[in-house]
Amino acid sequence: MLKMKQSCERCSAPLRLIDQAYICSFECTFCPACSERLEKTCPNCQGELVLRPPRKSSPTEAASPRFKAKLEKILG
Incomplete structure (x- = not known):
């Protein structure tokens, strides 16, 4: 799964999930x-x-129970 980092690694500008x-x-x-x-x-x-x-x-927000179970199994 792609890790969505919260800030720019160069200037530390905040980057929300929907930001470019x-x-x-x-x-x-x-x-x-x-x-x-x-x-x-x-x-x-x-x-x-x-x-x-x-x-x-x-x-993990508002995810279906099936998806949450799969994530928990992977992340263990």
């Missing part, structure tokens, strides 16, 4: 302004920064 953000394949997370300054290249791994998919809510 950019990530690399290692889930390094940057705000749009920092991503542009970095020319959409991750400074940590040199990978491409791509648009992070938005979420309306955390998967």
